[in-house]
Amino acid sequence: MDLFGLLQLDELSHGLANLSMFPFFDMAHYIVSILSLREQPGAFEVSRASPLACWFSSMLFCFGGAILSAIMLAEPVVAPLSNSTSVLLASITWYLVFYCPMDLVYSCAALLPLRLVLSGMKEVTRTWKVLGGVAQAHGKYKDSLLVMIAIGWAKGAGGGLISNFEQLVRGVWKPETNELLKMSYPTKITLIGAVLFALQQTHYLPLRTHHLMLIYTVFTVVNKSRMMLTGSSASPFAVIELAIYKTLFTGHSPYAALTGEVQKACLDHGATNGTTSTAGSKEIGGNGAAGKSTPVSPVKRQKGSLQAKEESEDADTANCKKIN
Amino acid sequence: MDLFGLLQLDELSHGLANLSMFPFFDMAHYIVSILSLREQPGAFEVSRASPLACWFSSMLFCFGGAILSAIMLAEPVVAPLSNSTSVLLASITWYLVFYCPMDLVYSCAALLPLRLVLSGMKEVTRTWKVLGGVAQAHGKYKDSLLVMIAIGWAKGAGGGLISNFEQLVRGVWKPETNELLKMSYPTKITLIGAVLFALQQTHYLPLRTHHLMLIYTVFTVVNKSRMMLTGSSASPFAVIELAIYKTLFTGHSPYAALTGEVQKACLDHGATNGTTSTAGSKEIGGNGAAGKSTPVSPVKRQKGSLQAKEESEDADTANCKKIN
Amino acid sequence: MDLFGLLQLDELSHGLANLSMFPFFDMAHYIVSILSLREQPGAFEVSRASPLACWFSSMLFCFGGAILSAIMLAEPVVAPLSNSTSVLLASITWYLVFYCPMDLVYSCAALLPLRLVLSGMKEVTRTWKVLGGVAQAHGKYKDSLLVMIAIGWAKGAGGGLISNFEQLVRGVWKPETNELLKMSYPTKITLIGAVLFALQQTHYLPLRTHHLMLIYTVFTVVNKSRMMLTGSSASPFAVIELAIYKTLFTGHSPYAALTGEVQKACLDHGATNGTTSTAGSKEIGGNGAAGKSTPVSPVKRQKGSLQAKEESEDADTANCKKIN
Numbered sequence: 027m028d029l030f031g032l033l034q035l036d037e038l039s040h041g042l043a044n045l046s047m048f049p050f051f052d053m054a055h056y057i058v059s060i061l062s063l064r065e066q067p068g069a070f071e072v073s074r075a076s077p078l079a080c081w082f083s084s085m086l087f088c089f090g091g092a093i094l095s096a097i098m099l100a101e102p103v104v105a106p107l108s109n110s111t112s113v114l115l116a117s118i119t120w121y122l123v124f125y126c127p128m129d130l131v132y133s134c135a136a137l138l139p140l141r142l143v144l145s146g147m148k149e150v151t152r153t154w155k156v157l158g159g160v161a162q163a164h165g166k167y168k169d170s171l172l173v174m175i176a177i178g179w180a181k182g183a184g185g186g187l188i189s190n191f192e193q194l195v196r197g198v199w200k201p202e203t204n205e206l207l208k209m210s211y212p213t214k215i216t217l218i219g220a221v222l223f224a225l226q227q228t229h230y231l232p233l234r235t236h237h238l239m240l241i242y243t244v245f246t247v248v249n250k251s252r253m254m255l256t257g258s259s260a261s262p263f264a265v266i267e268l269a270i271y272k273t274l275f276t277g278h279s280p281y282a283a284l285t286g287e288v289q290k291a292c293l294d295h296g297a298t299n300g301t302t303s304t305a306g307s308k309e310i311g312g313n314g315a316a317g318k319s320t321p322v323s324p325v326k327r328q329k330g331s332l333q334a335k336e337e338s339e340d341a342d343t344a345n346c347k348k349i350n
Numbered sequence: 351m352d353l354f355g356l357l358q359l360d361e362l363s364h365g366l367a368n369l370s371m372f373p374f375f376d377m378a379h380y381i382v383s384i385l386s387l388r389e390q391p392g393a394f395e396v397s398r399a400s401p402l403a404c405w406f407s408s409m410l411f412c413f414g415g416a417i418l419s420a421i422m423l424a425e426p427v428v429a430p431l432s433n434s435t436s437v438l439l440a441s442i443t444w445y446l447v448f449y450c451p452m453d454l455v456y457s458c459a460a461l462l463p464l465r466l467v468l469s470g471m472k473e474v475t476r477t478w479k480v481l482g483g484v485a486q487a488h489g490k491y492k493d494s495l496l497v498m499i500a501i502g503w504a505k506g507a508g509g510g511l512i513s514n515f516e517q518l519v520r521g522v523w524k525p526e527t528n529e530l531l532k533m534s535y536p537t538k539i540t541l542i543g544a545v546l547f548a549l550q551q552t553h554y555l556p557l558r559t560h561h562l563m564l565i566y567t568v569f570t571v572v573n574k575s576r577m578m579l580t581g582s583s584a585s586p587f588a589v590i591e592l593a594i595y596k597t598l599f600t601g602h603s604p605y606a607a608l609t610g611e612v613q614k615a616c617l618d619h620g621a622t623n624g625t626t627s628t629a630g631s632k633e634i635g636g637n638g639a640a641g642k643s644t645p646v647s648p649v650k651r652q653k654g655s656l657q658a659k660e661e662s663e664d665a666d667t668a669n670c671k672k673i674n
Numbered sequence: 675m676d677l678f679g680l681l682q683l684d685e686l687s688h689g690l691a692n693l694s695m696f697p698f699f700d701m702a703h704y705i706v707s708i709l710s711l712r713e714q715p716g717a718f719e720v721s722r723a724s725p726l727a728c729w730f731s732s733m734l735f736c737f738g739g740a741i742l743s744a745i746m747l748a749e750p751v752v753a754p755l756s757n758s759t760s761v762l763l764a765s766i767t768w769y770l771v772f773y774c775p776m777d778l779v780y781s782c783a784a785l786l787p788l789r790l791v792l793s794g795m796k797e798v799t800r801t802w803k804v805l806g807g808v809a810q811a812h813g814k815y816k817d818s819l820l821v822m823i824a825i826g827w828a829k830g831a832g833g834g835l836i837s838n839f840e841q842l843v844r845g846v847w848k849p850e851t852n853e854l855l856k857m858s859y860p861t862k863i864t865l866i867g868a869v870l871f872a873l874q875q876t877h878y879l880p881l882r883t884h885h886l887m888l889i890y891t892v893f894t895v896v897n898k899s900r901m902m903l904t905g906s907s908a909s910p911f912a913v914i915e916l917a918i919y920k921t922l923f924t925g926h927s928p929y930a931a932l933t934g935e936v937q938k939a940c941l942d943h944g945a946t947n948g949t950t951s952t953a954g955s956k957e958i959g960g961n962g963a964a965g966k967s968t969p970v971s972p973v974k975r976q977k978g979s980l981q982a983k984e985e986s987e988d989a990d991t992a993n994c995k996k997i998n
Contacts, residue, residue, distance in 0.1 A: 079530040199525030201847030206727040523849030
């Protein structure tokens with residue numbers, strides 16, 4: 027508080043907290059969401075084959091958070107649809123992005139400078155959504171931190187969390203992955219925001235609401251801009267994540283639980299290093315032949331992503347050698 | 351109104367509006383629904399392997415609309431089950447259709463004349479369901495046309511809209527298609543009905559409720575009978591649909607957005623025309639090998655169906671030539 | 675009642691009915707549930723790749739019944755999460771089972787004597803859950819036996835009934851099977867319990883609540899222990915099930931509905947007997963090639979399981995010969 031006073035940020039944070047999301051920030055959220063839908067593989071074709079499925083998919087992208095939190099709180103799922111102005115705005119956006127003559131809207135919105143601004147504005151709406159969800163849950167379940175986090179997370183990252191079912195609307199089904207198995211950056215930053223706002227609302231975090239809003243908004247906007255400008259998808263939390271993971275979730279002992287697993291991984295690793303092209307083609311063939319009728323464990327892909335996330339392949343290999 | 355008075359249809363429409371659906375029309379709905387379940391591939395085998403799954407599937411066919419609208423309005427999903435008489439009636443129908451000695455009931459009900467009468471009666475229940483859904487939503491969300499349409503549609507065509515999950519009960523999973531991607535005739539006519547009744551309830555459509563009920567019921571019954579007698583599955587709205595589609599959803603310019611797509615479609619087209627058998631076998635092989643692990647875009651099948659719907663292959667080909 | 679008085683079991687049943695499930699019995703339920711999650715193929719790998727997905731899956735195993743019944747009664751799905759003590763207890767259990775140093779907890783809990791005790795205690799919680807669900811539904815839907823059975827069943831066997839979606843969290847999707855198509859023993863015993871308690875609550879079954887609790891608890895505990903000690907998975911109801919199935923669900927006439935089916939089954943049977951290895955490899959190949967893009971009827975697997983359940987292959991074969 028003192029620091030905020032000193033830096034004269036108190037007024038700024040008050041101004042931000044009183045900002046109205048409607049219509050400009052909401053509009054930016056709709057545009058960026060529908061752009062990202064359009065860039066999904068197969069989405070453009072669906073928009074030509076079935077405009078209705080495409081519209082429904084777009085609404086799930088735009089109002090996914092509201093829908094998911096409504097389901098979790100046993101409130102009517104159609105409630106987000108009852109706000110005619112928002113739905114109309116989102117529908118116009120959907121129409122212009124997918125069907126505008128000469129594809130003008132998509133071409134303009136996809137230009138980097140404009141997209142940067144729109145994405146920044148979308149990140150601002152995230153703060154409002156997460157805070158809205160946390161406050162709503164706080165009103166219903168006074169002292170349940172977990173419910174507050176869950177609802178805040180659902181409201182802020184709903185579109186991602188229900189992506190399996192959103193894809194199903196477009197006739198795509200990818201059960202081997204979901205946002206819980208492999209979190210994307212927006213889902214992760216929303217979860218962190220939900221935790222922070224839940225702690226703040228229950229006074230475990232000694233900050234005022236509008237100060238936390240300012241801090242969180244600045245962080246998300248700056249980070250998103252950085253990621254878009256550098257084209258990097260590296261999470262700013264990779265180091266912390268890795269530390270937590272190594273401390274809590276490896277079972278502490280390489281000899282007890284993990285030995286078999288790690289050894290197998292080492293063997294796989296060796297085979298991959300030795301005969302990369304063969305292994306690659308085999309994997310494609312294997313995937314193709316197996317289809318989804320056998321319960322394929324998603325761990326191979328996951329392990330790969332985890333290694334990439336950890337950026338510690340050398341450490342792994344060293345580990346393997348120690349065991350062998 | 352005047353017209354109705356002149357044609358002495360006012361009394362008829364009043365009589366229709368006061369008609370009770372229970373028990374005869376409801377019964378016809380159950381019979382036709384369970385007949386269509388039984389004619390699904392694999393359903394008869396499921397009825398022998400697991401009567402409980404078959405019963406649950408039948409209830410989803412019979413009460414799908416009530417269940418889907420309950421989910422959307424955050425009302426108890428079990429509420430339709432609490433009406434013991436309806437469930438008993440539907441369960442008896444289910445038992446007789448699937449397990450009757452000598453398969454008498456199925457053989458009789460599947461005879462064209464009886465089935466025609468039953469299907470006509472089922473179409474009558476559609477009017478009541480759509481109107482019920484629209485009125486229920488009107489009571490809760492006064493001025494939201496969209497919610498009224500959604501609930502009316504869900505109530506009238508729920509069984510179709512949740513078909514992906516109904517199939518899952520029977521161990522079948524077809525994510526590449528759903529009623530939004532490729533609407534069947536009943537879903538389409540129910541959507542139109544929901545739109546009409548929603549407009550009527552909000553006084554945008556200057557008609558009395560019982561007059562609209564008469565018009566809509568007569569249209570659905572006559573049209574269903576025509577389709578069953580001629581064996582045609584052509585939608586009576588194909589021309590209007592095509593006009594709307596061409597006007598709104600093609601992007602207006604063949605040179606901007608669609609060029610790549612259309613050219614590709616032309617190339618595909620040419621290849622298909624030239625070497626049909628090869629392409630066919632390749633597609634089967636491709637489908638088989640790829641399984642569902644790759645996010646297969648459903649557009650090929652869709653495009654095919656769309657072309658069939660449009661019945662305008664020549665126009666497309668001409669278009670292709672112009673571009674090339 | 676008299677019998678209970680004579681056997682001096684009245685006091686025992688009162689004592690049982692006043693037993694508190696928290697914390698020891700609940701704890702046993704969490705441990706056994708999470709052990710069974712850990713023993714699912716691929717679950718251990720998921721616990722390493724994504725602890726969050728693993729935690730969410732564990733919560734679905736522990737609170738699946740509460741979540742499913744909340745969905746069915748349109749109560750907030752997050753309500754089970756709002757009981758912080760239970761969630762904390764379940765989360766600690768989850769952590770210890772999956773990530774304990776030296777894998778001590780899993781190794782201990784998996785020892786037969788301890789597991790036997792824990793499984794017995796888990797069976798005791800089933801009685802409380804089923805009764806809780808039935809009583810809750812009785813309070814809301816006075817005279818609807820079906821809703822009472824449904825909610826009691828959902829509350830007692832929720833984890834199993836939502837297993838398709840629990841698996842989806844871990845990236846596994848097995849649409850060709852579910853608990854309705856092929857019921858496991860716990861699902862079956864819970865259904866029977868739900869029926870009994872629903873009949874008791876509506877006074878169709880002339881027993882006092884605490885007497886029925888004693889009888890049902892003793893039966894489930896004894897039966898579970900027997901199954902664990904003998905390693906048999908034979909259902910104690912197999913004979914009754916078969917009798918009901920043969921009486922009600924075969925259509926009574928081998929000549930009318932089933933002829934084609936049974937003949938085909940006979941042919942399949944003959945082919946399988948003659949060339950087992952070929953058929954086997956063909957099936958694997960077929961499954962592999964077909965993936966899930968064709969609506970594979972689940973009947974072959976089902977029929978197999980049914981035959982095993984019935985233990986009446988000879989009867990079937992005799993039947994076939996008679997028809998041929």
